[in-house]
Amino acid sequence: MIPRFIKNMTTPRYEIKTARQASMIPHRMSIPKKVTLLCSESVDNTESCLLKKGDKVKTGQKLKLTETSQSYVTSTITGIISSLYPYTGDYGQTYTAIVIEGDEKEISDDQFKTVYENPTLKNAIDFLSNAPGAPQLELFTNPEKPIRTIIVCGLDSDVLVTTNQFIISTETEAVQSGIEVLKKITGIEQILIVVPRNVVQGYGEMGAQMKAVDEAYPATLPHSVIWNVLGLEIPAGKSFEDLGIAFLSAEAVASIGRAYETGQLPLTKTLTLIRKNGMQTLITTRVGTPISDILTAFKETVNDRDRIVIGGPMRGTCVYREEYPVLPDTDALFIQDRQNITLASDYPCINCGECIRVCPAKIPVNMLIRFLEAGQYETAADQYDLYSCIDCGLCSFVCVSKIPIFQYIRLAKYELSRSQSSEASNG
Ligand code: SF4
Numbered sequence: 001m002i003p004r005f006i007k008n009m010t011t012p013r014y015e016i017k018t019a020r021q022a023s024m025i026p027h028r029m030s031i032p033k034k035v036t037l038l039c040s041e042s043v044d045n046t047e048s049c050l051l052k053k054g055d056k057v058k059t060g061q062k063l064k065l066t067e068t069s070q071s072y073v074t075s076t077i078t079g080i081i082s083s084l085y086p087y088t089g090d091y092g093q094t095y096t097a098i099v100i101e102g103d104e105k106e107i108s109d110d111q112f113k114t115v116y117e118n119p120t121l122k123n124a125i126d127f128l129s130n131a132p133g134a135p136q137l138e139l140f141t142n143p144e145k146p147i148r149t150i151i152v153c154g155l156d157s158d159v160l161v162t163t164n165q166f167i168i169s170t171e172t173e174a175v176q177s178g179i180e181v182l183k184k185i186t187g188i189e190q191i192l193i194v195v196p197r198n199v200v201q202g203y204g205e206m207g208a209q210m211k212a213v214d215e216a217y218p219a220t221l222p223h224s225v226i227w228n229v230l231g232l233e234i235p236a237g238k239s240f241e242d243l244g245i246a247f248l249s250a251e252a253v254a255s256i257g258r259a260y261e262t263g264q265l266p267l268t269k270t271l272t273l274i275r276k277n278g279m280q281t282l283i284t285t286r287v288g289t290p291i292s293d294i295l296t297a298f299k300e301t302v303n304d305r306d307r308i309v310i311g312g313p314m315r316g317t318c319v320y321r322e323e324y325p326v327l328p329d330t331d332a333l334f335i336q337d338r339q340n341i342t343l344a345s346d347y348p349c350i351n352c353g354e355c356i357r358v359c360p361a362k363i364p365v366n367m368l369i370r371f372l373e374a375g376q377y378e379t380a381a382d383q384y385d386l387y388s389c390i391d392c393g394l395c396s397f398v399c400v401s402k403i404p405i406f407q408y409i410r411l412a413k414y415e416l417s418r419s420q421s422s423e424a425s426n427g
């Protein structure tokens, strides 16, 4: 593997919209009549499943598939389970979709209320793993990769998205409470808050060191942020945790703060809707809300060959059904008109070099893509620097042959991680 470090990065060049440029008053969606929750586990034997069609559930109730399940979801409405079915996500990840039809009357589950006055890492993991912002609290439990620094990110990881900038600007108290809880339950004192440089003056005291970062894309991506605020390189193939760093979104930290302040689990996700006409609107809605509810509320029609993208224009992923739900980490919903879609082609690479010039990690993308197209992922990783890629998507954006380079990169990383985990589990 050729080691390429983040300090070699080229200057970022794509302006990102800041929350103060975008509308700061979110549109609050009403409580959905139906939610779909995706549990990252599949049940082979329905007899062993703790959840059954027809079961009543309360708002905030923790739902596990089996007694021994590590994963769970949190019901975001009160109602009845109307179906449970296997769901296959991107690149073949398997989930169980739990569909809940809502009742008129909302009843809150009070399990969290019994523990919230005494915050611990265990009860945070037990109740907040599916909170808005998807706090990755398990990162703090690995003795082989002790975390020494927490970065709270008030930036967004795609152009046109303003979700975390909005949270850090408007939910200062919740973020501050979340930081206090994090210090208490993890014992980590080094906590940094990262905010956009042009609006840094507007933030008050939040109980952690404030760092300002240029909001030009891709400087807002975690690899760049870590280099800019800590001066640390993430060597190719290493994770942030390998360097003792945990990266949490501002929304995840605000969720932790709100939960331990009130004893109520946060259930409402903030996301940026990017409409076909390019307008952006912030929305708050319950986790599990079908995208179709949002489209209806905004009278946005998805026609044949339009695209529904979860995430922003550079890094988002297409979904194919309007019933797809808002998830705890859904920061943006981008509806793309078919007239604005640049279709991928099967033209070969013409070695124009545009992708290499734009790549912030200086990867020889023109060579990398040849091996990815041939399915030679290990060679791509060993010789052409696949693991230095920071997933910015700029190479696809500029490719004159319209090769879906970023999709090839994601598939390759996924396939390699699958083969590594199956090798590890086979001893
Ligand atoms: S997505 Fe493309 S441009 Fe971005 S770091 Fe990876 S290879 Fe480079």
Ligand code: SF4
Binding pocket: 348, 349, 350, 351, 352, 353, 354, 355, 356, 365, 366, 369, 398, 399, 400, 401, 402, 403, 405
């Ligand atoms: S931009 Fe596209 S065509 Fe040009 S060198 Fe890169 S992969 Fe090849």
